[in-house]
Amino acid sequence: MASNPSVQVQVAQGRALASRRRRERLHTGLTYLILGVSAVILGMPFFWMATTALKPIQEVVIYPPRWLPSEIRLENFVEAWQAAPFDRFYINSVVTGVATTLLQVLFALFMAYAFAFIAFPAKNLLFLLVLSTMMIPVEMKLVPNYLLLKELGWINTYWALIIPPAAHAFPVFVLFQQFRTLPRDLLDAATVDGATHVQTLLRVVAPMSRPLLAAVALVSFVGRWNDYLWPLIVTNKVAMRTLPIGLAYLKETQEGGNRWNLLMAGTIFVVAPILVLFIFTQKQFVEGITRGAVKG
Amino acid sequence: MRRLRHGSLLWSLLLAVAVVLAGCAVGAPPAAPAAPAAGEAGAPAEEAAPQEVIELTYWHTNPGPAGEAQDELVEMFNQSQDRIRVASEFQGGYGDLATAILTAFAAGEGPEVSQLGTFEILEFYKSGVLVDVKPYLDGPNGVDTSDWPGTMLDAGAFDGGIYWLPFNVAVPVLYYNVEAFEEAGLPGPPETWDQFFEYARKLTVKDENGNTTRYGVAYIYGWFSWPLQSMIWSEGGNITTKDYSNITLNDPVIVELMTKLQDLVKEGAAIMPDPASGGHRGFFKNGQAAMILDSPGPFADIMEQSVGFTPMVANYPAGKAGRVYAPGGGGIVMLSTAPEEKRDAAWEFMKFMLSPESIAYYARRSGYTAWYGRAQEAAADLLQDERYRIIHEALPYLRGDFSVNMSPAVRTAFDEAVAKILLELADPQTTLDEADAKAEEGVKEEIFAP
């Protein structure tokens, strides 16, 4: 009974420490294994996209395939660029993407605020009505929308590319989730000071949600940038079309052919700006979009 | 956190309400869809131009050089006179082009003249989308169609009118690997379909394990029904009558042909390759297939990219009924949304596009054919090339009948059956019987139901 308790504790602690270290090492190994495998699988398409875009055509169709091009062929990008008016597509994508994003965020800000802080009958019901719009595939709405746009005289205009997508439930939902977590006192204080809702929104709520706003804006922008079907239907002039349609043109040009190197160069035109944007803003982006859901 | 749960109940409620709301809408039917058109449109342009210049819009498909060539032709037309100005717009692939016309027409607008593939001709005609150009064709400012090949003029002829005129015409082309033929001791391309099947076996090379290293023939993935049509017609078979009153997807000729084609696959003498690798064309260019059944479209690519052998072209073989070929490509139409006062100008433009010089110009740039007599004269330079000459020999045998393409029910049933038989190796007889029943059932739902 008189065995030294402190020694026992030390031994036990030592054993625990060793086993914990072992476990630690195992876990780290496992972590890298999972991360490594994931990175290879998830990153492979980008690798293949880039290398294919640089290969001469003979090396694209060769069997077995080569991991790397034997010579870097930058002319692919020039040829792909010339296959469709990509300069015009870029301008259209940027203009409509930015404009729609700004409107989406602005409208969502007001709507989310209203749902979070202003009393109104049957508010939850209305909110669900908003969320339900996320469930409707665009394909279902194309023709009625087209007829409407025609009535408005918006076909082949930036209006058609900007206004209908300017209302989106996702930013509303995310901002709403965030707003609910804001300390009530702050808002009450603002109200007591006699601030109107507009003032509270712009001076208190919006600044507090700035990182989230940036993230939401980015999601909106990415969504617009990648959209194919809507611009295809509401424009019928090459001068009004956007990048993903340029990609489709490039694909058509290959009709049955296999100029995959040019096609991959084209995909890089479309994907690269978004990737660059994401890499520079990813911290805000990731934190922002997860916040709403996670804190919900 | 309870809030989420609380929300879930409300979810149910909302959705119920949404459904009820939707139900209410039946009582108040929305306004008729067809929007009145034309009236207010285009005003600014017309005011700006004091001269009576008629503005037209032309939509087209065929991207790349073939599309650019159309833009160039339009420009030439604009340069050639100062009364009519045509704006040319590329609309994507054939499907995208048709969708664009569909949506525009539904809203009462659209181009005056457009290129149009073959799938939509009948549906568009039956719906009043297309203008009968027969009066123009036969009128004082008409077009001489006496040297148009085969029955191409019939393709767009319905109920006494003509609603679609061929513009970019493709003919079936058999590409073959000259060295492979020599190796197998074959004198030249197959003259009959029976020879075709025989040669395909002789051209096949296998390694010691019995794996095929070179297939006799590679089939087109996705639209094998196109070369198949030529086969069937040449052998005296029929797929459907033009009015769909007698659909015969299980015609004995078809069953026999499909069985033979499937046998080649089973024996390792034929393959339907994945579309990505350039499909059958990739197999041919790499020397993995000795023959392919295709169109003149990939001619330049194939000549340029084939490695280690000499590619050559031939016509499709003949069958018991001689040579009967299914045309490919597209045509040109006038749309009924074109206001009366613009129709003469629209015809003027169509006539220009169909002129021998335009067709020859287009053939030079696009790989489609200079498809009628005077166009070939205008493209004499092109035809000095032996290979182009051979391709053009197919023209007189074209049958201007797109009835398989024009009915979605027949088209899809046929395509599915072909894919099932050649990819899944399903039994040809039962598969075609089923497809026939399906097509007959489906066509009843279409607006041109017999």
Added chain:
Amino acid sequence: MAHRQTHGSSWHRNRRNWLTFLAFVAPNFLIFGVFTYWPILYSFYLSFNRWNFLRPTMEFVGLRNYARLLQDEYFWEVVGNTFTYTFSVVLIAQFLAFLLALALNRKVPGQPFFRTVAFTPHITTTAAAALVWVLLLDPQMGPLSLIYNALGVQGPRWLVSTTLALWAIIIVGIWKEIGFSSVFFLAGLQNINRDLYEAAMVDGASTWHLFRHITVPMMTPIMFFLMVSGLIQAMKAFDVVAIMTEGGPVYPASATYVYHLYQLAFRNFRAGYASAFAMFFFVAIIVITLIQVRMSEKWVQYGE
């Protein structure tokens, strides 16, 4: 929480608030009304008619489109495909994403890099991604062929196989979804209060026990969120099908519901019938969401 006051006399008292509310939600509701709600009502109306978008008149056919729907073998096939696609993508992606998030949650060197790589598929233009995948899965030109070669086997011909084509599409769906879900899981993991673990560790709980009884339960709300949003996303799958298989190789082997709907409406000109398809989709999505909500009440744990 929400509105606790009695409603009856409240207009006067609340007029200012209510007007503000209406003004704040007006822009979005206006656009939703015009470009979403109205088209749905219109589709509902169309679903009782036979029309091809083009003819000046439509023919009222009552419930015939709905009756036909139930006998249409395409309908059942695309419903089955969409079911397979949706549940495979959502469940597999969630499982893999959770694993990945656990790995990302260990702050090892290089973690930000891996997180970036994981997320990029999600923001990649679907059309572009689908094109690359066509190339990747190709039995000859794709890098996978090197693996098949090394193993000495014949690679599967994904896109021309009636059974595999749908799975090719599912793979792309999963690829796009993993990084997205894992970022949410990661945020959730980082949000779990460390005290919970420490308290449990003092009690001598094993790692597995911690995982099973703290980590997983704390993540259920996120799982729920991701599952709902993932299901809705997946059910709408269109672009990948259009680029990779067009529903082939033997239509509709890999056609999803929305893809078939688009084909019906815009390639076969069956506006009325396609609208009946659309209405069914709408109802189905409601029902599935309700089921999810019901089920979630059983297993989602909302800790404080």
